[in-house]
Amino acid sequence: MQINSILDIIDGKLLNSPSISFIYSFKTDVNKVKEGDLFIAHNLDDIQIAVQKGAFAIITQNFYPIIDNEIAWIKVNDLNTSIVKLIRYKLAHFNLKAYFCNDVSFELLKIFTNSEKNVKLVLEDISDFISLINYINDNSIVISNNTELLNKIYPNNHNFEEKKFKISNLIEHSMFESSFTYKDTYFPKVKIPSIYIEDFIRVYNFLNISEFDDSKLRNFNLFKPIFLDKSFNIVEFGKSDKFIIVQNNKSLIANELSYLEKKFSYAKKIYITSHYDKSFSEEQIIIKDISKLKDFIKNQKFNALYISGFKFDDVEKILIKEEKILSLF
16 A cells, blocks of 8 residues: 555654555554554554564654654654544445444353454454455445444444344243243353343354364353352352342443342342442442452442442452462462
């Protein structure tokens, strides 16, 4: 791609008179830079490394001294805006399919699209997506859970959830495990709450999964229980009537709380947040420091602990860390 074309697309300013006039591809990760690449520098400390690796052009938002006059140095007002403009320009050349989806479908798509070369997910950090545009063609499918962002990079998009799916023979073994039938396929004891089964089937149908590997659902952390024993140590799935649910996505809290109240109305429930959250109709306890979590729950009687404002992995790690510390004594 010609440097002059890039300047027009991103409204950039060329700071020197380079001997090169083109680049091969775009990179935002300095570790992936190859000779001929254009490097978009979020971190100024990476620029020298990119130059040493053979970058033909550097885009920066902040001042950086020109250390190689042979390559192009481009200044822009906002790096993220420039990335969006570059992606939109490249995608405009293809007649591809694009969808916006809800957060649940997006999490499931991230789990099951590892081998789907044609499906390209636009993650929260748009910088990660620009490295994929060299592998996009008319057969590609672009999916994002950020409608505003998707409209910017590819306005001709559609609703992923537009079509409804029906299941039959639903058996809820617990709040976290269900068996059901979709078309002629029986799904026994799938570890997913019934509120998210339709989203699962939609992704399953969309990707045309021929052999379902339920072990992949271990990475699905929405309404996923962390079971605890009497000493508040983590135990295997279903081995206790005491559990923790972690939800860091505010848009899903109200629905999950309603589901929890409906399915577990008789049990003692405690709600913890990192800061006050109006999504909770019940009394909430605020714990700002996650390291204080285990000390707090040790002194509480509960069956279900619903936590908001922290990541699932961080909560799980702090519980495991506490277990290891106690095991030393």
